[in-house]
Amino acid sequence: MAVVDLNFDKLGGLVPVVVQDFTSGEVLMTAFMNRQAWEETLRTRRATYWSRSRNRLWVKGETSGNFQEVKEILVDCDEDTVLLKVNQKGGAACHMGYRSCFYRRLEGDELQIIGERIFDPDEVYR
Amino acid sequence: MAVVDLNFDKLGGLVPVVVQDFTSGEVLMTAFMNRQAWEETLRTRRATYWSRSRNRLWVKGETSGNFQEVKEILVDCDEDTVLLKVNQKGGAACHMGYRSCFYRRLEGDELQIIGERIFDPDEVYR
Numbered sequence: 001m002a003v004v005d006l007n008f009d010k011l012g013g014l015v016p017v018v019v020q021d022f023t024s025g026e027v028l029m030t031a032f033m034n035r036q037a038w039e040e041t042l043r044t045r046r047a048t049y050w051s052r053s054r055n056r057l058w059v060k061g062e063t064s065g066n067f068q069e070v071k072e073i074l075v076d077c078d079e080d081t082v083l084l085k086v087n088q089k090g091g092a093a094c095h096m097g098y099r100s101c102f103y104r105r106l107e108g109d110e111l112q113i114i115g116e117r118i119f120d121p122d123e124v125y126r
Numbered sequence: 127m128a129v130v131d132l133n134f135d136k137l138g139g140l141v142p143v144v145v146q147d148f149t150s151g152e153v154l155m156t157a158f159m160n161r162q163a164w165e166e167t168l169r170t171r172r173a174t175y176w177s178r179s180r181n182r183l184w185v186k187g188e189t190s191g192n193f194q195e196v197k198e199i200l201v202d203c204d205e206d207t208v209l210l211k212v213n214q215k216g217g218a219a220c221h222m223g224y225r226s227c228f229y230r231r232l233e234g235d236e237l238q239i240i241g242e243r244i245f246d247p248d249e250v251y252r
Binding site for chain 1: 130136137142144146150151152153155156168178198199200201202203204207209220221222224227228229230231232235236237240
């Protein structure tokens with residue numbers, strides 16, 4: 001039972017979550033939590049989200065082994081968004097094998113890859 | 127007209143936006159953009175969002191003067207989330223007067239203020 005009462009109403013039962021590397025400050029990914037995912041994250045200190053595509057609770061890393069150990073939890077002014085500072089196991093948060101899901105920067109009219117690829121997704125998700 | 131075609135469909139015409147200080151890497155806030163806000167941001171290089179509470183386009187800083195000069199734009203793997211790296215004019219992104227909207231950290235069962243207050247909101251929003 002979570003003590004801090006987040007506002008899950010604005011987004012149909014979800015809150016957006018920003019995930020930042022605890023050491024470098026790099027933004028690794030964003031995701032969503034429902035109340036159950038929030039409570040599981042607090043209880044286990046492993047980042048747990050709500051997968052909108054699979055419509056179920058999703059412990060980040062359950063397939064790849066790249067769990068996120070939660071080091072700090074920050075809440076925004078409106079209490080409708082969460083910022084997790086994590087230790088990203090395996091060094092890569094993105095299912096594409098990059099450290100961060102934000103591995104592309106807009107330069108002119110094009111997205112240029114600026115991120116570092118840590119693993120080959122074809123080797124991990126078989 | 128934006129060249130990079132973001133996926134606005136997953137969230138009813140909106141994409142979440144994470145805003146990070148260009149220099150320090152601190153996460154300042156999150157917001158949402160619709161297609162028009164995205165295109166205005168690209169055109170003006172001033173962060174422009176969609177205000178869900180006011181149901182209109184919102185140039186960040188239009189009331190407080192604390193504009194966000196966009197230095198870098200990153201797009202995530204699914205092309206449904208944006209990361210802006212900005213120069214935050216006035217030094218404070220939060221309407222509560224703090225540098226970041228994430229000025230509170232969960233410690234045990236309580237939210238503890240860890241952020242620095244830059245301005246008094248009663249003085250700015252009159």
